[in-house]
Amino acid sequence: MPPGAPIAMKLPEIRTTILRIKPYVPGKPIEEVQRELGIEDVIKLASNENPLGPSPKGMEALQEAAGRIHIYPDSNCYYLKEALAKHLSVAPEQLIIGNGSDEILKMLGEAFLTPEDEVVLSEHTFSVYQFVARLMGAGExxxxxxxxxxxxxxxxxxxxxxxxxxxxxxxxxxTGTFVGADELDRFLDAVPPGVLVVMDEAYYEYVDDPSYPDTVAMLPSRKNLVILRTFSKIYGLAGLRVGYGIGNPEVIAAINRVREPFNVNSLAQAAAVAALADEEFLQQSRAVNRAGKEFLYQEFERLGLSFLPSQSNFILVDVGMDSQQLMGAMLQRGVIIRAADSFGLPGFIRVTIGREQDNRRFIDALIDVLEKEGGVRL
Ligand SMILES: Cc1ncc(COP(=O)(O)O)c(C=O)c1O
Structure with missing residues (x-):
């Protein structure tokens, strides 16, 4: 090689299976949106977070734990598992804690999926299931x-x-829709025990329909069932990243093999233990959600917009116009919502139910956008 010639370097080859993964596209930080628009109070109704903020008890516990962050967290999440075991009437061996339930989904893939396997999932659903299948090279x-x-x-x-x-x-x-206990029982009867059924109940605490399944009670007779819940939604701890899985000890032990030793940080563990006991905050969050849902339903009806009744803290609405365009126009008015295109639902938006003033502001902005850009007279 002549002196000074560049050395041709071949980069390491990446796994071809992961080429099918579309990297997650995050929204801009709320502070950046505020700065760009020159609007002080931008509201975010896009990620199904708790509009009331974090659980006050959780925050207090976090502050108290902050002085010990020079120590590694408890790898086994002992106190959080104890508290959850009591709360759910299960054994600590039936629990796995994750850096958000997202991490548990990933660990489930790592523990069970090979390129020879397939996963079954619904259309119009949470994107991480597809991510997990693609990560492991499994079919969908x-x-x-x-x-x-x-x-x-x-x-x-x-x-x-x-x-x-x-x-x-x-x-x-x-969609905010749900499957009931009888349907789920029939499904579990039909599925062979060698198939793991992952019930993602991230919005469990918001449900008020009595036909919703009590999946934890099903665990003793359904060894292939895993239930996922989170502290990111009603407990208001999304930024800390804590979620948990409930299952039979053999399944939990398998997931535990692929878990990083210190996957859940100490502030998250402390806050989650306290938030779990913050019954007052939970009740308040549920009440605000219920009232907000009723208000938004009435407004959508008044505006002639179709929507899906929701068992959750968000509503899917048919806006009858390009939802990306609507999302952009709402953003200009300081209201961040989610266009549902990425869920395969163009023409729909998903709005998180906020506090009374947030919902009012959302509706006012929506009317303005639909009139000015959607060519609708409301
Ligand atoms: C259905 C569903 N599952 C899981 C998650 C992720 O929750 P976590 O913050 O615990 O990772 C979300 C978050 O939006 C979700 O909507």
Whole structure:
């Protein structure tokens, strides 16, 4: 090689399976949106967070724990598992704690999925299930919905010899619809025990329909069931990243093999223990959500906009115009919402239910946008 010639360097090859993963596209930080628009009070109704803020008890515990962050966190999340075990009437061995339930989904993939396997999931659902399948090189079988609801009968039919895992988001993000206990029982009867059924119940605490399944009670007779819940939604701890899985000890032990030793930080553990006991905050959050939901339903009806009744803290609305355009126009008015295109639902938006003043502001901005840009007279 002549002196001074560049050395041709071949970069390491990446795993071809991950080429199918579309990297997550984050929104701008709220502070940046405020700065760019010159608007002080931008409201974010885009990620289904708790509009009341964090659990006050959780915050207090976090502050108290802050003086010990020079020590590694407890790898086993002993106190959080104890508190959850009591809360749910299960054994600590039935629990796994994650850096958000997202991490538990990833660990489930790492523990169980190979490129020979397939996962079954619904259309119009949470994107991380597809991410997990693609990460592990597993195949995906996407099942159409029925009336914007996860179709368990069709899902059962889609389970085949290669199926290793089924993901059910209940209530479903972004539709807010849910599957009931009887339907789920029939589904679990139909699915072979070698298929892991993952029930993602991130919005569990907001549900008020009595036919919603009590999946924790099903665990003793359903060894292949794993339930995921989170502290990111009603407990208001999304920024700390804590979620948990409940399952049978053998399944939990398998997930535990792929867990990083210190996957849940100490502030998150302390805050989650306290937030779990913050019954007052929970009640208040539920009440605000229920009132906000009723208000938004009435407004959507008044405006002639179709929406799906929700068992969650968000509502999917048919806005009858390009939802990306609507999202951009709402942003200009200081209201951040989510266009549902990425869920395969163009023309729909998903709005998180906020406080009374947030919902009012959202509706006022929506009317303005629909009139000015959607060519609608409201
Ligand atoms: C259905 C569903 N599952 C899981 C998550 C992730 O929760 P976590 O913050 O615990 O990772 C979300 C967050 O939006 C969600 O909507």
């Amino acid at each position: 079988v996407v099942v159409p919905m029925k009336d914007y609801t996860v179709d368990l009968e069709a899902m059962a039919k889609a389970v085949g010899p290669k199926t290793k895992m089924v993901f059910i988001c209940n209530p479903n993000n972004p």
